[in-house]
Amino acid sequence: MAIDSQVVARVAHLARLRVDDDETGALSERLNEILGMVDQLQQADVSDVEPLAHPLEVSQPLRDDRVTEPDVRDKVLPIAPASEEGCFLVPRVIE
Structure with missing residues (x-):
């Protein structure tokens, strides 16, 4: 999916960003570059990699x-x- 200027304008409007x-x-080009990098990461073979809770031991x-x-x-x-x-008694804050 390619992001064009109309999509950027619509998302900016929804997010109340000017x-x-x-x-x-320029934003649509940059976002498309980022999505391209994500696609590259998605194609990496990680079948033999165990999930980690933290990258360092x-x-x-x-x-x-x-x-x-x-x-x-x-x-x-x-x-x-x-x-x-x-x-200690404290005032109720949730009704």
């Missing part, structure tokens, strides 16, 4: 899950605007 008439030709180091901050709930709960049974 594209001058003299720019639509790296692992994410995780820190120990431990409490590092002191428990100050008993100090701040009395000054909270609203609380109930040891919990």
